[in-house]
Amino acid sequence: MKSSSNSATADTIVIGGGLHGCSTALHLALRGMKVIVVEKDRVGRHASSANAGGVRRLGRALPEVPLSAASAQMWQNIEALVDDDCGFVASYQVKLADTDEQMDQLRARAQQVRDIGFEHEHIIDQQTLRDLVPAVSPACIGAMAVKGDGFANPFQTIKAFHQKCKQLGVTFHEGSGVDRIERAGTEWSVQTADGTFVAPNIVNCAGAWGGKIAAMLGDDLHVEARAPMLIITEKMPHFIDCVAGAQGIPFSFKQFPNGTVLIGGGHVGTAHPDINKTDLNFEGLATYAKTAQRYFPIMKNAKIVRCWAGIEGFMPDGIPVIGAGQADNVFHSFGYSAHGYQMGPVCGKILSELVIDKASTLPIAPFAPTRFAA
Ligand SMILES: Cc1cc2nc3c(=O)[nH]c(=O)nc-3n(C[C@H](O)[C@H](O)[C@H](O)COP(=O)(O)OP(=O)(O)OC[C@H]3O[C@@H](n4cnc5c(N)ncnc54)[C@H](O)[C@@H]3O)c2cc1C
CATH class of the missing domain: 3.30.9.10 (D-Amino Acid Oxidase, subunit A, domain 2)
Structure with a gap:
């Protein structure tokens, strides 16, 4: 068993080192934030490297169309973002x-x-x-x-996003599953198998496990x-x-x-x-x-x-959860329902806007976590 020796502070803790976690960390770092990513397994271990690499606007659910169109523009120039063409x-x-x-x-x-x-x-x-x-x-x-539209190489993509994040100073803790999250004044204290990390902002990018993290933060979101x-x-x-x-x-x-x-x-x-x-x-x-x-x-x-x-x-309605949670400075981005690879570049940008500006430049109301409230 690992010793719980780590302890660090940051501006934002991103939970989950898939494409959405890495893209969020990347865009936050580009805007000058100190970011820690905690990942229970290895970066890109799950859907983000196992997927089909489809980069498609075609046939998107209508609320996703504006986001997917913006992401398509980013894919056309992906090398400018991560110094790698991602096999696109x-x-x-x-x-x-x-x-x-x-x-x-x-x-x-x-x-x-x-x-x-x-x-x-x-x-x-x-x-x-x-x-x-x-x-x-x-x-x-x-x-x-x-x-x-077209396709890219998922493994090459996650590797490029991970690498670029590290270049920009993002710290990754792999094998660092989040067990518990507590409020400590204006900060969040995130306890993992690998130590405790503290920051005022949390972004939940835990994919299929996003509901568990949401519950730790007081949000009832079934994925x-x-x-x-x-x-x-x-x-x-x-x-x-x-x-x-x-x-x-x-x-x-x-x-x-x-x-x-x-x-x-x-x-x-x-x-x-x-x-x-x-x-x-x-x-x-x-x-x-x-x-x-x-x-x-x-x-x-x-x-x-x-x-x-x-x-x-x-998610029950087939589109992701993107938006603020009920508690202060908590944001969710998960449940991409088998079409989140194409949206990775733009959703990281949206999450960085939510954390820093408290608003998104793209229309995200249909993805609000509150849409499932009884
Ligand atoms: C077979 C397959 C084919 C697909 N094909 C396409 C496609 O062609 N085009 C497309 O656009 N999309 C496709 N998708 C969907 C796309 O892969 C996903 O929507 C996208 O990768 C989701 O990224 P993510 O970062 O949200 O999730 P993930 O990649 O699952 O990352 C979430 C991370 O959170 C970590 N985590 C979970 N719990 C904790 C915890 N407690 N503490 C710390 N870390 C935690 C996990 O270990 C994981 O690494 C496909 C998916 C699959 C499975």
């Missing part, structure tokens, strides 16, 4: 349709996005789709497409731990640049520059967050494989080399 490849994300009904649904959706002032989702016809994605099944009659799954194939000849999904079906499909193909999009295994473990659901994995063959006939020859799942926090 901008191409297209497309959502495929193979029935007239699905095309109507996509048209209606694109109109909803235009109605709130955003123009990035476009409907494309069968020929344009085939020009963009020659390997797509002839059964697909069109798609919704977003130019400039469900689920285990989204992914499949990766052996290397295949290059056949697609876009990231593809399908209307109304849990499916996400991309080919990396090294030729491997990643298949995911919503099937889940079982999460055991208390022991950092996941169990795969082979029925869900088989459905992924069949769906991939349905939309991309070339996949009939693919060989799967590995499958895995990550532990992710889901």
Whole structure:
């Protein structure tokens, strides 16, 4: 067992060393704050490095659209933020349709996005789709497409954010799970297996464990731990640049520059967050494989080399909690419900604004922790 010898003070303690914790710490440090990040395992151990790397505005819940659009701009220039391109490849994300009904649904959706002032989702016809994605099944009659979306490398991303934070003076305590949080005058005292840390501000970026931290801070926020799954194939000849999904079906499909193909999009295994473990659901994995063959006939020859799942926090309404808690100088940012990687850069900035300016420059009212109050 570790000795509890550490004791340090800071302006802000960030709980959780995933992408959202690192991005929050980075933006706070850029504005001159002294920041400590406490992480129960290792930085990036969970969803932030296990994810599919999809960088997508396409199909976002409407309240997320302004945040996702702002984050997309940051991804275009991610190297300026973290001195690393994070493996970001901008191409297209497309959502495929193979029935007239699905095309109507996509048209209606694109109109909803235009109605709130955003123009990035476009409907494309069968020929344009085939020009963009020659390997797509002839059964697909069109798609919704977003130019400039794409994918990045999750492990490279978290490593770059972590590294940049350290350069800016952020202190990380790994293997430092938070057991207890107490108010001490105007300060918060955060007790961990690795020592006690004191600061006036706390940001809860604990992902699927965010509800537990919220409870320690007096906020009743239920987050469900689920285990989204992914499949990766052996290397295949290059056949697609876009990231593809399908209307109304849990499916996400991309080919990396090294030729491997990643298949995911919503099937889940079982999460055991208390022991950092996941169990795969082979029925869900088989459905992924069949769906991939349905939309991309070339996949009939693919060989799967590995499958895995990550532990992710889901909120009841499918969008994260971003905002102040009930107690003074407490802020929450968790429950990204399997689409928080793309939003990492901008949400860290939003949290830094909440801590320092007490207000966000982007519209975050729909994400308020108070929305679940009875
Ligand atoms: C398989 C999979 C595929 C995905 N694909 C995509 C995608 O393509 N595009 C996309 O945008 N999103 C995707 N996501 C979602 C995305 O990965 C997450 O929304 C995002 O990484 C969440 O980041 P986070 O920092 O909030 O959480 P996490 O990465 O889970 O970090 C939270 C951290 O808090 C730590 N912690 C918890 N409790 C404590 C405690 N008591 N004390 C100290 N530390 C604590 C944890 O150990 C963890 O490291 C996917 C997720 C999964 C699992």
